[in-house]
Amino acid sequence: MEKSFSFEDIMQLPSRYRANLINMVSGVKPANLIGTKSKTGHTNLAVFNSVVHIGANPPYLGFILRPTTVERHTYENIKETGVYTINQITTAIHKKAHQTSAKYDREVSEFDAVGLTEHYQNDFHAPFVAESPIKIGLSFQEEQLISCNDTRLVIGKIEHLILPETAILEDGDVALEKLDTAAVAGLYNYYKPKHLGKYGYQKP
Numbered sequence: 258m259e260k261s262f263s264f265e266d267i268m269q270l271p272s273r274y275r276a277n278l279i280n281m282v283s284g285v286k287p288a289n290l291i292g293t294k295s296k297t298g299h300t301n302l303a304v305f306n307s308v309v310h311i312g313a314n315p316p317y318l319g320f321i322l323r324p325t326t327v328e329r330h331t332y333e334n335i336k337e338t339g340v341y342t343i344n345q346i347t348t349a350i351h352k353k354a355h356q357t358s359a360k361y362d363r364e365v366s367e368f369d370a371v372g373l374t375e376h377y378q379n380d381f382h383a384p385f386v387a388e389s390p391i392k393i394g395l396s397f398q399e400e401q402l403i404s405c406n407d408t409r410l411v412i413g414k415i416e417h418l419i420l421p422e423t424a425i426l427e428d429g430d431v432a433l434e435k436l437d438t439a440a441v442a443g444l445y446n447y448y449k450p451k452h453l454g455k456y457g458y459q460k461p
């Protein structure tokens with residue numbers, strides 16, 4: 258038996274249930290930690306499941322930010338300093354990474370609170386996560402306010418890309434299965450993705 262929800266049915270669901278249902282149905286997502294540091298030197302780390310490829314030439318990544326109706330430390334630090342890092346979550350650190358979603362005070366560093374290590378490289382102001390195999394330093398490029406629900410698409414330019422040489426294949430692909438990559442669906446469920454195959458450029 259299938260269950261079918263109309264838009265009206267969805268809007269009438271209890272909010273937590275609706276959030277879970279709608280967050281899950283678009284499938285498994287990348288799991289990343291965004292690292293920032295305020296001008297006054299307070300570091301911040303938060304888990305995001307919405308990091309998305311915007312383009313490779315030049316290299317841009319985006320993520321979706323929830324409405325700024327409450328304090329959004331990651332966003333504030335990005336706007337204040339212009340830089341941030343995106344760090345891939347592994348199965349080894351996924352529980353610590355998840356804990357960064359708690360609402361810590363501005364003065365509290367989630368690095369210390371959850372036990373992850375700040376790592377600095379290339380004179381970049383924003384902290385990388387030492388435990389992450391793929392570390393990306395970005396500069397804020399632009400943001401698009403999505404007017405239908407007041408979320409924002411925040412786009413950054415890749416300034417630094419740091420990853421193990423052994424995981425980079427001859428054609429530039431990255432063997433994620435060698436990096437203990439974790440994935441996330443919705444807000445509460447983590448996965449270990451399995452590589453199913455690699456298929457060439459398709460012609461009709």
Ligand SMILES: Cc1cc2nc3c(=O)[nH]c(=O)nc-3n(C[C@H](O)[C@H](O)[C@H](O)COP(=O)(O)O)c2cc1C
Pocket residue numbers: 301302303304305306307308320321322323328329330331332355357358359360361441443444445
């Ligand atoms: C698995 C998971 C994924 C999340 N993805 C996002 C996201 O894509 N965008 C967002 O704005 N918040 C997302 N959040 C919520 C943030 O992690 C949470 O609001 C966090 O407290 C933000 O921290 P900050 O105020 O220090 O920036 C996610 C939470 C979890 C648990």
